Amino acid sequence: MRAVMQPEPLGLHQVFDRCETLFADRPVVLGGAAGPTTTTYGELFAQARAFAGRLTELGLRAGDRVATFAPNTREHLLAYVAVPGSGLVLHTVNIRLSGKEIAYTVEHAGDRVVLVDAALWPEWSAVALPACVEHVIVYGDIAELPERHGNAVVSRFTDPSGVPPREGPWYRPADENEASGICYTSGTTGWPKAVVYSHRSVYLHALTLCGADTFAISEHDVVCPVVPMFHANSWNLPYASLLAGASLVLPAQRTDPAGLAECFAAGGVTFSAAVPTVWANLVAAVGAGEVDPNALSSVQRLVIGGSAASETLLSELAELGIEPVHAWGMTECSPVGLIANPPADAEAAVAAASKSSQGRPMPGLDLRAVEDGVPAPRDGASIGELQISGPYVVADYYGAEAGAVADKFVEHGGKRWLRTGDVVTVDERGYVRLVDRTKDLVKSGGEWISSVALENHLLAHPAVQEAAVIAVPDPKWEERPLAVVVARDVDAAQLRDFLAARVPRWQVPDRFEFVAEVPKTSVGKLDKKRLRGEYA
Amino acid sequence: MRAVMQPEPLGLHQVFDRCETLFADRPVVLGGAAGPTTTTYGELFAQARAFAGRLTELGLRAGDRVATFAPNTREHLLAYVAVPGSGLVLHTVNIRLSGKEIAYTVEHAGDRVVLVDAALWPEWSAVALPACVEHVIVYGDIAELPERHGNAVVSRFTDPSGVPPREGPWYRPADENEASGICYTSGTTGWPKAVVYSHRSVYLHALTLCGADTFAISEHDVVCPVVPMFHANSWNLPYASLLAGASLVLPAQRTDPAGLAECFAAGGVTFSAAVPTVWANLVAAVGAGEVDPNALSSVQRLVIGGSAASETLLSELAELGIEPVHAWGMTECSPVGLIANPPADAEAAVAAASKSSQGRPMPGLDLRAVEDGVPAPRDGASIGELQISGPYVVADYYGAEAGAVADKFVEHGGKRWLRTGDVVTVDERGYVRLVDRTKDLVKSGGEWISSVALENHLLAHPAVQEAAVIAVPDPKWEERPLAVVVARDVDAAQLRDFLAARVPRWQVPDRFEFVAEVPKTSVGKLDKKRLRGEYA
Structure with a gap:
């Protein structure tokens, strides 16, 4: 009918x-x-x-x-x-x-x-x-x-x-x-x-971002998309803002801490979104007295996406009176797919844990973690590759050569699933936690080591500003983790001790490389491909 | 492409x-x-x-x-x-x-x-x-x-x-x-x-109701749909609540003030929706000391729809610390179409006026007021029939006899418009204000009198509980307004004086009928058809 x-x-x-x-x-x-x-x-x-x-x-x-x-x-x-x-x-x-x-x-x-x-x-x-x-x-x-x-x-x-x-x-x-x-x-x-985005997918995604439990973009907001407008429609914030009637503040090239603070204060910005590095730099500038925290007084929520945010960054933002909203997305998902808002009625510990996860799926999306072709149990421990399906997820790439992208999708249960390349766990409440990128997992002596977990622990050390962990070939263990860090007044032995108190001893990287800056991709993510080339 | x-x-x-x-x-x-x-x-x-x-x-x-x-x-x-x-x-x-x-x-x-x-x-x-x-x-x-x-x-x-x-x-x-x-x-x-609702229309409408600027239905809400589940999907609140993960409280048959208060208090209800009469009765019961206002302490927002709410009711709810949300809908619109949330940055007077209007269209909807086939200017004064178009509005009735419903739709600009039968004004900011139902407007001496406006003025009189104004044939003026009221300790002369201070003298009804209860339709609206039959 x-x-x-x-x-x-x-x-x-x-x-x-x-x-x-x-x-x-x-x-x-x-x-x-x-x-x-x-x-x-x-x-x-x-x-x-x-x-x-x-x-x-x-x-x-x-x-x-x-x-x-x-x-x-x-x-x-x-x-x-x-x-x-x-x-x-x-x-x-x-x-x-x-x-x-x-x-x-x-x-x-x-x-x-x-x-x-x-x-x-x-x-x-x-x-x-x-x-x-x-x-x-x-x-x-x-x-x-x-x-x-x-x-x-x-x-x-x-x-x-x-x-x-x-x-x-x-x-x-x-x-x-x-x-x-x-x-x-x-x-x-x-x-x-x-x-290629369609009128349908962009509308649906923008409408979904206006949801009270997603980004809650509202006519009462002043939205500042820091994430570039050349990258995944600036996470669809411009279209969501136009739909809601939210005021927009566009920063042009001024995405340094001082420039953003000025922009936020001048426009009375309530909501913004960027990759972790941008917010980490802003927080550091406030800490160093270079940015007046009063310049951020209108800011209510800051979305952190594009890469996993450390718990340190989440709590630093919360200490500034700003609600951090951790989100996960991919250009292929229009792009926001998961949002780490805590569940209703959650105890404080559950709420805190959920906020540092990659989040739950937005309305319309279905997801699963797949290990060896079988969906992993939703127990918060079993790992698998995150696969996503839904009306604002791509079914194919435009103009791709035949077969070139066939491994990016799988068919199952009448649905086409996008293989995200992220290895995750999913818990009983549906929260997804990133373990690693498929290609960034370190396989040491037959056991998996999460580069993301090591990076997050390193970032919790007060002397560390940036950290990237990669796998390097090892004759005995097959692979071993190597840490590339930006840090002040700390040496490898101290960082090894710091990590050993937090993860099993065998996961602690043998090598630490201290650099002035970790190389990034064109959209601000850690460029691990380049690091592997340099240190392998 | x-x-x-x-x-x-x-x-x-x-x-x-x-x-x-x-x-x-x-x-x-x-x-x-x-x-x-x-x-x-x-x-x-x-x-x-x-x-x-x-x-x-x-x-x-x-x-x-x-x-x-x-x-x-x-x-x-x-x-x-x-x-x-x-x-x-x-x-x-x-x-x-x-x-x-x-x-x-x-x-x-x-x-x-x-x-x-x-x-x-x-x-x-x-x-x-x-x-x-x-x-x-x-x-x-x-x-x-x-x-x-x-x-x-x-x-x-x-x-x-x-x-x-x-x-x-x-x-x-x-x-x-x-x-x-x-x-x-x-x-x-x-x-x-x-x-006939489709999977698409119900999903789109429910997603739209979860918007921060519509009903903002959230996982943190406890929603009590008082509006019957046999009427327009209970304004789509059950499906929107399931989508958001809002808790639901269903009152069964207990929609009297005492039953609702008990229901609200027991469930910690934050959000509810019903026709004006339900809330007017609840407010009256609080005023009469029959319902403890503390029983309503969890309630944040109450939607009033199905019929136009009086400004009196809106302010009485606000005085109880509850945000009244005036909305307009039709079974044919899935059903909520307009919501009277005030504009951002509005001065107090503009905000108050917008809250008592029928509201602005929800995302996805297009509307116009049409007089003699021509869209009326959006000046807040020109009147026309409200016509609505959008992906969750019906294009036809299921199984209707050929031609039987042809006058319910018009085609224009490549769109099919539902004729709502409501006569409205639309202002510069897009707020729709109900003047009357097409068939309830009173035409007296060549001039239109809004029955809705007279009813709202009557309801502002402290002695009046219910009011319905209808047109009755008149040999001299073609039609004259007649008021059917439920009231205590007041007579027709007093009500005439009350109205004369608020509307032009020629609009004041000549006849007042005092009744124990105004008859209602099966969904709780004033049954003016029956009243016309009784008093014409």
Whole structure:
């Protein structure tokens, strides 16, 4: 029996039309080339309509790709609205990729137009631009621009277009599975892989992020997405904020502690999200007296994701009066999948343990930990690879060569499961705890050692700022852990003693390497692939 | 360009699997024949699995209809899970319909099984049961039951079935547009009309109700749905609560002030929802010293819907330390469509005005006020019929005779709009204010008089408990308003003076009828059709 409900597609039109109609008066503070400016959603949508008119004038057809090469700025947000709001597909190019990788993703996506931040012109102009790109539009303060870049005509965002702004409602997809955006995963092996978001998946995920028990993004919030807008839709915070009518504060390039503190104080930010390093640096700057803690007084919740946060960081944030929200995600999951909010009615110990886990699945998601093809028991101890399924999880990568990504998915119980590559435990209440990345687990004498657990213990030592543990080949034990640390006034023997009090003696790394900085991937994660290359 | 996200259907399986897996320990207090019992979601789902096993054993096929004839009880909730959780369609029969109407809806839906509360056996057994019904299952305390009712075999819910409980995940629809439930509208003209909810619409609506800015239903809530479970899925509160993991408290038949207060105090209820009369009676009972206000101390938010709430009621609730949440809905909208939460950053006067309006649309919905086929300006003054569109709004009624419901919808801008029959204004911020039902507006001397506005003014008089204003034919003015009131120690002249200070003199009703109780429809709304019949 079929119901007869309206076949209204889920999509960004519901987000944009809603925000423009209901929240026109809401203030937004947007970083940009000329420094932060305060405006309103009404004004922002008027600017997006002008940009949309210009994109249409360029002869783009529904489904064509428009790329951005930009930090978190006003113009980037305009593209977030104008591109999918015109039926086009937004490709947010990762500005931290190599020139060769950038050219690959632009060609792979078939971008016809690219919007570039002038501050990134040196990096962008060095890219050997594929022939698909017809227009490069540059915004921001820059004196000289060439007429062409590759085959593309270069123009300024501020050039008068002479075309009328888009009118009427925003683009409503005929099919909610139409693409709204493309983001390439920062895989450490092979070329980046294309994740294509649909109008349906983005809407569902944004609606879910507005849930009282997820991120609770609300009209009463001032949201500052620190996580880059070129990375997994900035964890979908811009679209969730537009849906909720939350005010937005975009920091542009100012993600250092002093810059963020200024940004938070100026905008009255209540909610923000970033990788652990960003918050660890902010906490350290407060501790060192470089940042006034009063600058953070409006901040209620800070999401920590992208990498596992240490318990130390969680308690340091809590001591500043800020609620830390630990979350887990993947570009392939739109991206937030798990949130570590404590269960209702939980005793303090259970609540604390749950908050430091990777969390429980958001509504709509199903998960399992699989060991040797069999789901592991939910006992908080049995380990397995985390697999995820749901309406905002990818079923495939766009344009991948046949067979190239077959090992990323398994079929079971009528569902397609994304293999996350994370080794986890799941407890009785559904909380997932990261043991390690599949490829980062250390196998020593037939036993598994979690690099993540060792890193978290090391980070609890007051002298340690950063820690990465990798496996190095060992003739006797097959593999042994090696710790790469950033630390002051501590030596290997002291750290070994510190760890020995916390984990079995055989898990304590034999080697410690002291470095000035642990190398990171393009999205700020520990680059263990590079470390293995250096120390193996 | 099509995205490749997982084609996972939206549906109640996501609600049930989630609740059973994550919230098994959460306590729930469920009214039933044997009085309230405290259990857990784990136990509740085990019981639902036993019931589902029994339904399967009866030979039902996917899409078959199973009806309930029950108040808000444990067994009703079991049907809410076991029926759609087995791929069957839940028809919640309105127990307040006449026997003839009940028989009509059961036959129209083609119900094969009916679950009946023993307390309602006298009403149920008087129904001339259509031939489609094969099984009547009765729960609760009843000494004697016949072997047959019509053609149906009568059995007790507690009879041992000897069949194994359902195992594995709950029913996952192949197509998210499959029906999950049927509810008949309590139209005051003609036979009831069938609204068929889909797995998709119920999931989307429940997810939306969990939003921080809608009802914010959370795992930390204890939700008491007072609105009947036979009426529009109890405003979808049971499914939203299961999705969020909110504790549920079901009051069974105890919806009188003393019963509710006991229920709220026993369960620690934080959130409840009902029509204005229920809350007005509760407030009056507190005022009269019949209910201890401390019994309400856990209550945070009370939703008022189904009919427009007076400003008096809103402020009386606020004085009790409870946040009143005014909402508007229709069975056809799943059912909540508008919520009167105040805008962020609003001044006190704007906030107060917005809270007494019918509210702004929930995410996903689009609305307009249409006068003579043209959308009225959003100026807070121009009136028009409210029309609604969105993915959880009906596109048609199930099994309606051709043409019978054609005037309930209009097509415009590629969308199908439900004509709500409510005359409203919409202001600049998107707040909708009810002027009247289309058919209740009074046309006097060529000018419109809002019956709702007069009723709200009358309810602000301390001596008035209930008020209904209707149009009666008038030889000179075409129509004139007539007020039917429940009041103590006040006469018509005093009420006329009271109104004359608040509305133009020509709008003041000429006639006042003092009655013991204003007649209500089967879902608790003022029965103006009956009043017009009596006084016209």
